[in-house]
Amino acid sequence: MDFTFTEEQLAAAEAARGVFAGVTPDAVPSPALTTGAVAEGFDRELWDRLAAADLLSLLSGAEYGGAGLDAIALCLVLRESAKVLARVPLLEHSAALATVQAYGDEELRGRLLPRAGRGEPVLTVAASGRTGHDAAELAVTARRDGAEWVLDGVQTTVPWAYDADLVVVPAHTGTDRSVLALVAPGTDGVTLAEQVSTSGERLGELRLESVRVAGREVLEQPGAWEWLRELLATGTCALALGVGDRVLRLTSEYTGKREQFGHPIATFQAVAVQAADRYIDLRAMEATLWQAAWRIASGAAGTLPLAGDVAVAKIWAAEGVRRVVQTAQHLHGGFGADTEYVLHRYHAWAKQLELALGGAGAHEEALGDLLAAHPLG
Structure with missing residues (x-):
């Protein structure tokens, strides 16, 4: 493997x-200052700038107006976004489009990718399951009814649920097969209940009651959900790395000026x-991130399935970003608790990213299962 980035990346x-x-974290909603309130809507102006810079279509093919790049390029962009706590559904939107590119049919790709690459429609992903601790694909059932699919179930803590035009919903068919359905929140039978993230952002509990989805809006190809799930987890690691990079720099700047x-x-x-x-933590987070992103980008086989590399990356990301912000709070002393200072916002984001798509313990358990099933010796 070669971790040297290409010119395009x-x-x-x-x-x-x-x-x-031009993005300042000071404008990010603070859970410490907005008790009882939630942030509504994402930064549409920033979203439009990302679209104009062709950063919403990184993973789409050139024939659909995209750059045709890979997961490594996406993670590089996500790391930059996290440094400024950019409030946009960049990860979810990009991962959903990449999955349509990889697993959708030609009709769906041609209809969706060019428009979504320009920022409309906005896509998000329901990836947390019914409780946030169970498998997302088991939270919703899908059954065929003629040319349509009928969905029933609940997905919790869906990011940007109130802002997205389409939600990618994993569902199981009663067999070992999972499908991905593109569901518009305004569809009959779809309801949203407001939830609030650790970082103060507005999430949604998505309830589906006999929701009918046209067959052309469903990805039936095997492996689509598993690939999307690993891409989301790897992207979350990139966001955690960006937050950790910025927090350690804040700490360096503060301790370099604070005198005793x-x-x-x-x-x-x-x-x-x-x-x-903490610097060593960040380098470990970085190395394991690029390993997982490289596996996704190259499709290379390994001793363990792709999920193993993603689990290792998420373990380091979860533990590493937690330690970085804890040390930052400690070394900032009382100043670190000042809600007028931006560190508390990074701390809230770090906690959200630590637990998103499973904390370190959940991924350690998954890694143990993979090692048991695929002995390295």
């Missing part, structure tokens, strides 16, 4: 830095060792 990251240059006994506290051994440990 680096160009995507550079374009993302340009788009996000006439010296910057960054020169104290106890402070320097803690910061160095």
